[in-house]
Amino acid sequence: MHKYIKVFNVSWQNEFTYRLNFILWRIRNLLRFLMTYFLWSGIFIGQRQIFGYSQEQIITYVFLVLIVQTFVTSAPSQDNIGGEIANGDLSNYLLKPVSYIKYWFTRDLASKLFNLFFAVFEITLLWLIFRPAVFFPAQVLSIAGFFLSVTAAVFINYFLSLVARFVTFWTPENTWGIAFVVLVLIEILGGGIFPLDVLPKPAFFALQLTPFPYLVYFPIAIFVGKVTGLYLIQVLLQSYVWVFMLYWVMMKIWQVGLKVYGSEGR
Amino acid sequence: MEDPVIKVKDLKKYYRIHQKEPGLAGSVKSLFSRKYYNVEAVNDISFEIGEGELVGFIGPNGAGKTTTLKVLSGLLYPTSGYVRVLGFEPFKRQPKFQKQFSLVMGQKNQLWWDLPAWESFILNKEIYEVPDNQFETIVHELSEMLEIKDILKVQVRKLSLGQRMKAELVAALLHSPKVLFLDEPTIGLDVVAQKKMRDFVKEYNQQYKATIILTSHYMGDVKELCKRVIVIDKGIILYDGLLEKIVEKFAAHKVIKVDFEKPIDPEKLKNIGEIKENEEMHYLIHVPRKEAPKRAAKLLDNFPVVDLTIEEPPIEDVIRQVFNGGKV
Secondary structure (H helix, E strand, C coil), X not given: CHHHHHHHXXXXXXXXXXXXXXXXXXXHHHHHHHHHHHHHHHHCCCCCEECCEEHHHHHHHHHHHHHHHHHHCCCCHHHHHHHHHHHCCHHHHHCCCCCHHHHHHHHHHHHHHHHHHHHHHHHHHHHHHHCCCCCCCCCHHHHHHHHHHXXXXXXXXXXXXXXXXXXHHCCCCCCCHHHXXXXXXXXXXXXXXXXXXXXXXXXXXXXXXXXXXXXXXHXXXXXXXXXXXXXXXXXXXXXXXXXXXXXXXXXXHHXXXXXXXXXXXX | CCCCCEEEEEEEEEEEEEECCCHHHHHHHHHHCCEEEEEEEEEEEEEEECCCCEEEEECCCCCXXXXXXXXXXXXXXXXXXXXXXXXXXXXHCCHHHHCCXXXXXXXXXXXXXXXXXXXXXXXXXXXXXXXXXXXXXXXXXXXXXXXXXXXXXXXXXXXXXXXXXXXXXXXXXXXXXXXXXXXXXXXXXXXXXXXXXXXXXXXXXXXXXXXXXXXXXXXXXXXXXXXEEEEEECCEEEEEEEHHHHHHHHCCEEEEEEEECCCCCHHHHCCCCEEEEEECCEEEEEEEHHHHHHHHHHHHHHCCEEEEEEECCCHHHHHHHHHCXXXX
């Protein structure tokens, strides 16, 4: 355990050395927020309800996307793992009594918390500027469900992106291909741009058979009270089934991948 | 007999590699069909190394030295064969095994680029679960020996290559490994730093009774450090034994160094042996190994000799000849 605490500590130190990168990354997130915020505010002019969402619910959705996306999908592992496998830096970890998978999870977590701190600050600031009416869940269950599903989302996102990066074991020259496709899918199908239940019923149903909606859409939908009761329990169960399934698949690929790993360049 | 620390039997490691034809046309073609072929990086090698031995691995580029070290470290999955290090199967990468060895590569770094080396040391301390007091003693000792005490708090990216290599070495030795694989540890270092590194390896070997395998392009490293060498080329072992015996085995000749009283007509020396150097009155003559005493006597009888010695050819020459596939 100690070793991962130290990894966490060093990761934070490292984050501080990339000041400019970090600021630009936060600005990107803010711009995206402003875009969706103004888009939805425009749509709601003269309307009380759209797609079954009240204006408060949608605004809360948009605000929460900033937080949930920061926490779930921002992960330095995504930018590094493919490269480390391709150029042989993975060997550094394989030599030591440390788990590569836990190592990067810790670094991701460090980065997530670091970003979360700023995201909360930004949200407060934005809220003070726009003063929109926001929705706060009436049920304690919605809040508990929200935290449980965000936790699942963190793991789903991590295992999913590991699977995409591990393809590098077989094609060290294209570290980006599949990983990029997965990244785009996470961005669009995850629910970061719009709530997924505005889609036609069959499309929304089909999406639920993939892991993507469990990343951003469901956690927030639970928070704004769109998913309650038995449906809530079903969604939570499904998301944890995805966690374990993706973990299993990821570990299999990892074990087979290590056998073909060439440890090049060293 | 005691179990050897490292035991390798019939080890093979093949890589599958695809071949690309030159140029853009070749690149496009490789999108649709690829020709694969096997590279036999290590092809059926066996050896054993006992505790406290310092063995040199020598061979030209691509001989299979690094591949062997990577298999021994658990980085590569062997195609076939039996490998045990300290009784462990390396590829299983058990923490118990990993805490007892280290692999240092001259061309790659493990230190965090943007942070001082010190931070990487502490991270390694936690990863290897080194107790506080032991950590302090070792860092103190090693950084004193390598003279890098005052640069440990400087960002690694600001260090010179030599300083960085030394810091890398300290990072790799924090957990006092019993088995040490050094792959080209002196590559790119200046003469002074090379010497420091060698002295250090020697001392580490003696002080900690560590078992060490060293690969190097510099025969100097090997000559100074290793009694035993394993010569490897194209994935097979050509020689495994004492460094000094390698000359006897592979060199078909000896060298007679002779000084004369006055200038001599080189033509007259032709029937003694092959003249390799000729500086007025100083000659270097290669003669067949078994004939050496007879030829020397002949020289003494027929020429005005001031000084004469019979020597073995330099190891560098012998090794070069071995790699070229011929006798000397």
